[in-house]
Amino acid sequence: MPRTAASFTFPARAIVLRARPLGEKDRVLTLFCSEKGRLSAVAKGARAPKSKLSGLAQPFILARFLLVKGRSLDIVSQAQIESAHPSLLGDLFKTAWASFGCELADQIPEGLPDERGFEILQVFLGALDAAQNDEQTEAAGVWFETQWLAHGGYAPTIGFCAVCEKKLRFSGENDAEKVAFSAEIGGTVCPDCAPQVRGRDWFSVASLRALHRLERSRAVPHSLRAAPFSLDERSASEIARAVRQSSRAHLGDRFRSLKLLEELRAQTRLGV
Numbered sequence: 638m639p640r641t642a643a644s645f646t647f648p649a650r651a652i653v654l655r656a657r658p659l660g661e662k663d664r665v666l667t668l669f670c671s672e673k674g675r676l677s678a679v680a681k682g683a684r685a686p687k688s689k690l691s692g693l694a695q696p697f698i699l700a701r702f703l704l705v706k707g708r709s710l711d712i713v714s715q716a717q718i719e720s721a722h723p724s725l726l727g728d729l730f731k732t733a734w735a736s737f738g739c740e741l742a743d744q745i746p747e748g749l750p751d752e753r754g755f756e757i758l759q760v761f762l763g764a765l766d767a768a769q770n771d772e773q774t775e776a777a778g779v780w781f782e783t784q785w786l787a788h789g790g791y792a793p794t795i796g797f798c799a800v801c802e803k804k805l806r807f808s809g810e811n812d813a814e815k816v817a818f819s820a821e822i823g824g825t826v827c828p829d830c831a832p833q834v835r836g837r838d839w840f841s842v843a844s845l846r847a848l849h850r851l852e853r854s855r856a857v858p859h860s861l862r863a864a865p866f867s868l869d870e871r872s873a874s875e876i877a878r879a880v881r882q883s884s885r886a887h888l889g890d891r892f893r894s895l896k897l898l899e900e901l902r903a904q905t906r907l908g909v
Contacts, residue, residue, distance in 0.1 A: 671755035678711040722766040736894035764857040791887040794824030795849040812843035820882035844875035
C-alpha cells in the first residue's frame, strides 16, 4: 500500500521570507536556506494561538527546521528559533529594509542552493536588528544592496569607463572631483563618453572609492560617515543614490516594500 504521508525528513537552517495562510489553521512558509535555496513548507496549526509553531511562522525569523517530505509540499515537523530579530517589527524603517531584502531573496529560483546569498541576508538581518538609529539602519541597507548586486553579477564598474573601458584618471588631490556614472550603462563613464550617455549622474571620487570598498567588505559598517569610510553627509547620500540607481536598473521597481522604503529614506534624509 503506498504511503500517503512523509517519506523522509531533512534538517534546514533557514530564514522565513514570508508566510501566508492555508485553510483555517495552517500557514505556508517560504524559507531560504543555503543548502536547498528557496522552498515552501506547511506549518500545520501555526495560526492557532497556542501552537508551538505560531512564533516562527512570520518573516525575518532565523531558525533550524526539521522538514518532512510531503506529497506536494514539505511539512514543518519541528523548529528551533535561532534569532527572532525582535527589533525589526518594532521599527518601521527596519521593517521596510528587511522586507525589501526578503523580497529580493524570494526572487531566487526555487531549489537553487545559494550559500553566499543566504550569508548576505543572514548578516543583513542581524545588522538591522542590532542597529541603534536610522543612520546605522541605512548603512546596513546600503551594504546589503551593494553585496546583493555584486552577488548577482551586477556590481557597477568603478574606475574604468563602462562604455570604452578606458581607465579613468584622477588628480588624486581632490576627492570632491565629480565623475559621470550611469547605472544603465553599468558604472563610471569617462569625460569623452559622458556626453553620449543619457541619464548620467555625477558622483564624487570619494563616494565612488567608498562604494568600491563597500562592495568588497564582508563586515557591515555602523555608519558610512565614520571610519573606515569617513564620508561627509553628501558623499554618504551619494553612495545610497548610486546603489539605488543600480538596483532600479538591474532589479526593477516591482517590489512592494520599495515604495515605503524610499518614502522613509526621504523622511530620514539618508536616502536618495
